[in-house]
Amino acid sequence: MTRSPALAARLALARALLPEAAALALSYFARVATLTVEAKANGQDVVSIADREVEQLVRARVAEAFPGDGFLGEEFGAAPTRSGFLWVLDPIDGTSCFVHGLRNWCIALALVEDGQTVAGFILDPNAGELFAAVVGEGASLNDAPIHVDIHTDLRHGLTSIGASFRVPAAHVAAVIERLLGAGGMFVRSGSGALSLAHVACGRLAAYYEPQMHAWDCLAGLLLIREAGGWTGPFNEDGDFTRADRAIGCAPQLREDLLAVLGDPPALLTR
Incomplete structure (x- = not known):
């Protein structure tokens, strides 16, 4: 895929602003015990000033550089696009881990052009790892190419599973x-976006979450596809404001994983 000048300019902005966003998030993480934490839907769905400040920073940088671009963020909702480009951000994916002092959190940023995810970035500030993908160009970790684990199976690899209040516990x-x-084994890290990135680089065999939002998973799903993996359909109607089932794995695991997952559950709340 040949990058258009418009896409290239936005990729350059993403790479420039992500370290700044990470530095801001880390500054709050260093004094996490002093932060005010608010529950949104319940005690497991929380937000802090760090989430809001990081999102406002990214929104401001994008609006300044590309005022016609749209934006969809977890904390401040959607702004429509006039250019055809939509930025989709989770300022801190894994907020519950963040506010408890655990390092399983990241910044997830995707770029959508005319309804298609064309770029994805997942930055793990604690590990100093930037996962990046551009459609048709492959995926990388700190600029080195990455690939899903094409040799593993469900019995030998780790499957990460996400859960939320939106899905029946049963x-x-x-x-x-x-x-x-x-014969498989599951893990749960607390950050779905970071888990998707770990599938892309072969650390995990698969990831499944019954209901995810676009800001949590668009970047990670693209990473997996560009790293040679398979992902299930997500928001195929183009409505990125609603939650949907997110699945990603090494390609040889597709049938076995789908057999384990069964039918998708009904969404309890939006």
Whole structure:
């Protein structure tokens, strides 16, 4: 894929602003015990000033450089696009880990052009790792090419599973039971975006979350595809404001993973 000047300019901005966003997030993380934390839907769905300040920083930089671009962020909602480009941001994915002093969090940023995800970035500030993908150009970790693990299976690889209040607990428990029954093993890190990135670089075999939002997973799903993996359909109607099922894995695991997952659950709340 040949990058258009418009896309190239936005990729340059993304790479420039992500370190600044990471520095801001880390400054709050260094004094996390003093932060005010608010519950949104329940005690497991929380937000801090760090989330809001990081999102406002990225929004401001994008608006200054490309005032016609749209923006969809977890904390401040959607602004429509006039240029065809839409920036999709989770300022801190893994806020529950963040506010408890755990390092399993990241910044997830995707760029959508005319409804297609064309670039994705997942930055893990604690590990100093930047995962990046551009459609048709492959995926990288700190600028070195990465690939999913094409040799593993469900019995030998790790499957990361996400959960939330939006999904019946019985569904998640049944998936874990079937996975264990098939000889597999599950992990849960607290950051779905970071787990998707870890599938892309071969650390994890697969990731599944029954209901994710676009800001959590668009970047990671593109990373997996560009790293040679398979992802399930997500928001195919183009409505990035609603949650949907997110699946990503090494390609040889597709059928076995789908058998373990079963039918998608109904969305309880939006």
